[in-house]
């Protein structure tokens with residue numbers, strides 16, 4: 468297929484999936500505010516909420532006790548993983564009849580590449596519409612679909628179309644679709660970045676798309692220009708079917724302290740070292756990660772996780788450290804003794820960090836990292852600790 472031919476990428480997402488499956492089993496739940504999750508007595512949280520429940524301000528991860536206070540008529544069901552997995556399999560096998568190029572992102576969400584299937588199903592938009600009706604008729608579940616020439620725009624389009632909708636963005640219309648949307652709708656722009664952008668009066672994607680590139684690079688580093696490209700609706704990430712995905716799902720390291728501690732220097736040092744180890748393993752396997760999770764377990768065994776997702780996947784210690792440091796600070800706000808610290812890099816894909824191939828400094832930094840990996844391999848993990856951390860600081 469020629470490169471100039473437009474691609475047709477769909478982002479499909481089942482609406483309030485767990486609740487929808489429960490409603491298939493028990494139709495009396497239809498039209499009522501329903502949540503799936505554990506009982507309030509055992510500190511249960513909301514795993515999924517129907518749109519009727521969301522109208523009360525209830526959302527997933529909310530403590531069940533709070534949800535019940537917000538809506539006294541709320542119906543709670545405990546949920547059944549096995550049932551959801553079976554329903555998910557049924558949906559995906561149906562979607563698989565449209566194209567083998569499916570990348571499943573979760574139990575109820577996937578990307579499909581329909582490029583070149585026009586002779587079978589007509590235009591991607593007709594195929595998407597057919598798909599939605601088939602899922603509804605055969606499985607009694609609502610599917611929302613975003614259609615465009617790339618993953619990024621389709622993802623935003625489906626969020627736009629929810630619930631139970633279909634939204635397509637024609638090739639060339641991406642910047643116009645994105646321009647009036649707030650920056651936070653762009654996957655990869657978290658609350659911290661959104662706040663920083665707002666400080667510079669960059670509230671909308673249209674403004675971000677038009678902001679001076681050098682200013683963005685100066686302020687946000689390599690992430691700046693990448694973010695701007697995405698704000699214009701540009702994305703070249705392919706839809707990765709299972710046979711092209713790395714076998715490994717994530718790379719993680721964790722360490723329990725010999726003695727519980729709340730010393731910030733100790734916590735930072737340990738986290739940094741774990742991150743270096745994880746990134747070295749990524750590079751060794753020629754993988755890039757998209758998401759970082761930092762985990763702390765406190766002395767009372769309460770465990771908390773925070774994660775962050777980059778716009779462009781990376782295997783670079785320093786890039787990840789810039790994200791990990793504020794996460795650690797937020798986690799430490801609890802000011803309790805820490806028992807264990809851990810990191811996990813996920814959303815893996817095959818590849819290696821290219822930085823800017825035309826930026827000699829970035830290339831030099833890359834070369835130094837690979838030298839460090841080799842030295843670590845030869846002399847063991849501890850050999851370069853403090854030195855390379857100083858070196859990493861010097862790079863920022």
Ligand SMILES: [Mg+2]
Pocket residue numbers: 480481482483484575576
């Ligand atoms: Mg969903």
